[in-house]
Amino acid sequence: MFSAVDDHKDNGEIQPEELRFTFKPKTQMSCTVKLINKSNLSHMAFKxxxxxxxxxxVKPRAGLIKPYETCEVVIMRQAQLVMPLPREMAKEKFLIERILLLVPEDTTTSISKDNIAALFTSEDWKKHIDKKKLKAVMTTTDDDGCHTLPVNIEKFGARLGDVEERIRLLEEQKNCCSSDQKKSAKDEKRMAMMDGKTTTVVNFQKFAARLDHLEDRLREVQEKCCCDEKKKKSKHLSFFTRCFNI
Structure with missing residues (x-):
């Protein structure tokens, strides 16, 4: 039914080369892509x-474009409450596959989309497929209706990244402070124990000094008692000496 044309220079044109969606909260967004077949003989199958x-x-997702004709593909994006960040949009990509075909005129109307889609999954047709990647970009609209490039969104994304970095640093600082507080509490407890030991040593020293003082007093008392006893004995001796002339 089909025969391929290996002329990749005549694969036509895709407009635009970047999909731009105008963001409005809770509103479905759309973008139109034009697939232009510039060949004067070949049909263009696309997916x-x-x-x-x-x-x-995507509507239509696959189709067949006649020579010198254009097909408009409408791409609808689901409504969202918050505008996606550039790093999220960078992951949203499109791939347009095209094949140039020689199709008999009497069979053009009988070709279904399933037949066309099957061409892009067949091993025999893979070498004839031309691929074009498109990226999606989200834009905003000013009050005057002029489209604004997503520079502000990029700045917002950078600012958000800066905020996330600051939050991370604050969390690290908080964890560090909590660990320092725990360490400080342990140090205080250790110092308190050391202070307790120091206090015990100081009290023992005072007790020892007091004990030494008591011992000195006891020694003094004992010495005084000895002196008194000696005096008393000497007094008795002198009495006997006088009485008996010893």
Whole structure:
């Protein structure tokens, strides 16, 4: 039914080469892609793929374009409350596959989309497929209706990244402070124990000094008692000496 044309220089044109979606909260967004067949003899079969099939709706997803004709592909994006960040949009990509075919005129109307889609999964047709990648970009709209490039969104993304970095640093600082507080509490407890030991030593020294003082007093008392006893004995001796002339 089909025969391939290996003329990749005549694969036509895709407009635009970047998909731009105008963001509005809670509103479905759309973008139109024009596939232009510049060949004067060959038909162009195409198939559109996306990395996020649940987020995007593509109509038509596959088709056949006659020579010197244009097909408009409408890509719809689901409504969202918050505008996605550039790093999220960078993951949303599209792939447009095209094959130039020689199709008999009497069979053009009988070709279904399933027949066309089967060409892009067949091993025999893979070498004839021309692929074009498109990226998606989210833009905003000013009050005057002029589209604004997503520079502000990039700045917001950078600012958000800076905030996330600051939060991370604060969390690290908080963890460090908590560990320092725990360490400080342990140090205080250790110092308290040391202070307790020091206090015990000081009290023991005072007790020892007091004990030494008591011992000195006891020695003094004992010495005084000895002196008194000696005096008393000497007194008795002198009395006997006088009485008996010893």
């Amino acid at each position: 559109v793929k996306t990395t996020h099939p649940k987020l995007y709706s």
